[in-house]
Amino acid sequence: MATSIPSMPAKPLELVCPAGNLPSLKTAVDHGADAVYIGFRDDTNARHFPGLNFDAKTAAQGIQYAHARHRRVFVALNTFPQPSGWERWQRAVDQAADLGVDAVIAADISVLDYARRQHPDLPLHLSVQGSATNYEAIRFYHEQFGIRRVVLPRVLSLPQVRHALEHSPVPIEVFGFGGLCIMVEGRCLLSSYVTGESPNMCGVCSPAKAVRWEETANGLETRLGGLLIDRYAPGEPAGYPTLCKGRFTVADQTYYAIEEPTSLNTLELLPELHHMGIAAIKIEGRQRSPAYVTQVTEVWRAAIDACRRNPSAYTPKPEWLRELGKVSEGQQTTLGAYHRTWQ
Amino acid sequence: MTVHHPKLALGPVLYYWPKDKVLDFYERMSAMPVEMIYLGETVCSKRHALNTNDWLDLAERLSCAGKEVVLSTMALLEAESELLTLRRLCENGRFTVEANDLGAVRLLADRKIPFVLGTGINVYNGHTLRFLAGLGAKRWVMPVELSRETLASIQAERPDGVETEVFAYGRLPLAYSARCFTARYHNLPKDDCQYRCLDDPEGLTLSTREGQAFLTINGIQTQSAQTCNLVGELAALRELQVDVLRISPQPSGLETVIEAFAASLRGDRDPVEAAQQINATLPYGACNGYWLGQPGLMQVDVND
Numbered sequence: 067m068a069t070s071i072p073s074m075p076a077k078p079l080e081l082v083c084p085a086g087n088l089p090s091l092k093t094a095v096d097h098g099a100d101a102v103y104i105g106f107r108d109d110t111n112a113r114h115f116p117g118l119n120f121d122a123k124t125a126a127q128g129i130q131y132a133h134a135r136h137r138r139v140f141v142a143l144n145t146f147p148q149p150s151g152w153e154r155w156q157r158a159v160d161q162a163a164d165l166g167v168d169a170v171i172a173a174d175i176s177v178l179d180y181a182r183r184q185h186p187d188l189p190l191h192l193s194v195q196g197s198a199t200n201y202e203a204i205r206f207y208h209e210q211f212g213i214r215r216v217v218l219p220r221v222l223s224l225p226q227v228r229h230a231l232e233h234s235p236v237p238i239e240v241f242g243f244g245g246l247c248i249m250v251e252g253r254c255l256l257s258s259y260v261t262g263e264s265p266n267m268c269g270v271c272s273p274a275k276a277v278r279w280e281e282t283a284n285g286l287e288t289r290l291g292g293l294l295i296d297r298y299a300p301g302e303p304a305g306y307p308t309l310c311k312g313r314f315t316v317a318d319q320t321y322y323a324i325e326e327p328t329s330l331n332t333l334e335l336l337p338e339l340h341h342m343g344i345a346a347i348k349i350e351g352r353q354r355s356p357a358y359v360t361q362v363t364e365v366w367r368a369a370i371d372a373c374r375r376n377p378s379a380y381t382p383k384p385e386w387l388r389e390l391g392k393v394s395e396g397q398q399t400t401l402g403a404y405h406r407t408w409q
Numbered sequence: 410m411t412v413h414h415p416k417l418a419l420g421p422v423l424y425y426w427p428k429d430k431v432l433d434f435y436e437r438m439s440a441m442p443v444e445m446i447y448l449g450e451t452v453c454s455k456r457h458a459l460n461t462n463d464w465l466d467l468a469e470r471l472s473c474a475g476k477e478v479v480l481s482t483m484a485l486l487e488a489e490s491e492l493l494t495l496r497r498l499c500e501n502g503r504f505t506v507e508a509n510d511l512g513a514v515r516l517l518a519d520r521k522i523p524f525v526l527g528t529g530i531n532v533y534n535g536h537t538l539r540f541l542a543g544l545g546a547k548r549w550v551m552p553v554e555l556s557r558e559t560l561a562s563i564q565a566e567r568p569d570g571v572e573t574e575v576f577a578y579g580r581l582p583l584a585y586s587a588r589c590f591t592a593r594y595h596n597l598p599k600d601d602c603q604y605r606c607l608d609d610p611e612g613l614t615l616s617t618r619e620g621q622a623f624l625t626i627n628g629i630q631t632q633s634a635q636t637c638n639l640v641g642e643l644a645a646l647r648e649l650q651v652d653v654l655r656i657s658p659q660p661s662g663l664e665t666v667i668e669a670f671a672a673s674l675r676g677d678r679d680p681v682e683a684a685q686q687i688n689a690t691l692p693y694g695a696c697n698g699y700w701l702g703q704p705g706l707m708q709v710d711v712n713d
Binding site for chain 1: 484485486487488489491492495510511512513514515516529531532533534535536537540541552553554555559562563566581583584585586587588589590593594598599600613614615616617618619620621623624626631633698699702703704705706
């Protein structure tokens with residue numbers, strides 16, 4: 067059908083899926099991702115986990131696989147190099163350019179500047195780690211580095227997203243599903259405060275090597291850097307001790323003082339995001355399994371297609387929500403900051 | 410060789426205090442041996458006890474009292490109203506501005522106004538510093554998670570005319586969120602927070618269920634519960650040619666801290682002894698881990 071609805075944005079909403087390895091990249095492409103984002107096997111990206119990510123060979127294979135099917139591959143180089151590691155980030159930018167990736171997703175000014183000068187034809191996206199929460203900041207990155215897209219931090223309400231978009235010189239990508247950072251990305255040091263390693267410096271948050279699980283007389287305890295993050299009663303489902311998602315005590319209350327263990331899910335906001343002209347929806351989870359990538363890509367592909375066909379009749383199907391619920395942290399989902407009452 | 414002599418700066422008040430308390434605080438601070446004072450609301454735009462005009466008046470008064478005043482701007486800018494305030498501060502025409510978001514850097518660079526890069530701007534290496542110096546940055550505050558060793562590398566390639574400031578005393582600013590954790594504690598929606606952060610002049614302490622305090626809730630900001638204290642590191646700070654030491658305001662006992670830093674800088678007091686004396690008074694202890702390349706909450710005693 068070639069009809070188009072005049073009020074709809076000219077460009078279709080793109081689905082950007084995570085891949086921590088080649089099988090995930092392939093399954094994302096096979097199940098309908100428009101683009102896949104990956105990282106190299108070191109601290110140049112914000113998912114620097116053991117056994118995860120791509121070397122030059124697997125990256126080349128993945129890019130070939132995606133390009134043969136007319137899909138795109140982005141490489142995240144979104145941590146902040148310290149002087150001692152600077153050459154590693156330079157090499158990573160060069161490598162991404164040599165591989166012919168479709169964009170580099172970066173956050174640090176020195177990385178953006180290097181890419182811009184050395185590889186002027188390499189498209190740059192501003193990572194969520196770049197903390198651009200307002201259009202003046204987006205304009206800064208656009209004017210200085212010619213970024214072609216910005217990924218917004220998961221802290222803005224829908225009206226704030228719309229406002230940024232109306233004044234933004236570049237298309238906007240937002241997170242649609244997956245792990246939820248409650249803090250402004252690129253500006254959260256909680257992990258290094260407790261473990262010495264943070265997303266900015268090391269590409270990790272609450273790193274596995276600092277985690278301890280202990281069966282005690284009080285129940286199962288999870289610790290990070292020695293600090294008690296949570297304690298579970300028998301039968302209570304236990305979660306990974308991400309620092310901001312533990313139960314803590316403030317004055318007389320013990321509760322999820324910062325955030326519940328929950329995932330972001332914006333399926334029900336899709337018509338609004340589509341209508342306001344968001345360029346792309348990003349799925350979090352490069353650290354997750356190929357099965358997760360398959361599941362989430364399949365549901366979001368179906369949802370985006372349904373929304374495009376008939377936005378006014380769109381509602382998230384119960385089976386989509388059920389499938390996404392199964393792969394969500396704590397089996398719970400939230401609209402996060404998009405929904406003002408969550409704030 | 411002359412001994413490098415860093416100046417003392419008072420950072421912006423990060424908490425929400427009533428207007429009288431703020432004015433009284435700065436009245437006292439104007440008599441203290443700090444050369445610079447950063448002023449303004451950097452955490453939450455709903456905190457309105459002082460409006461922009463009040464801050465500018467205060468800046469004028471402190472300037473007349475001989476202080477070098479810098480106007481600090483918000484770290485998390487979302488709403489148009491926040492950008493309006495930001496533009497007014499950037500265009501004040503009189504005082505230097507501390508940018509805590511690259512949106513502020515854009516406005517200041519556009520107008521060719523020299524500025525300070527606050528802790529909210531991620532300068533993790535010399536290339537980034539040089540780039541921002543090219544846009545008009547005249548001073549940078551080192552991100553608090555960086556170590557002495559990283560600072561040494563950045564200092565080695567620091568562009569001419571750019572000063573370096575280190576967060577030397579106070580609860581460390583660690584994170585910003587859309588969510589207000591103070592309102593959440595009080596079971597209130599953020600849009601109807603009833604300004605409950607006024608109840609807690611130094612925030613709310615967050616502890617593990619074993620009673621180990623490690624964070625401070627301050628509205629949308631999360632700080633350390635431990636107080637960073639680098640007075641004992643004065644020799645290293647001097648050696649690294651750090652130009653400014655920032656002391657972050659706390660509601661009580663700040664005079665003693667400032668005196669200890671000033672006396673140590675003058676050579677009238679042993680900095681290590683001064684550090685120990687201050688640390689003994691801190692409710693949740695001191696921390697210097699970040700400076701030494703360790704987890705931030707660690708305290709490594711200088712004598713060890």
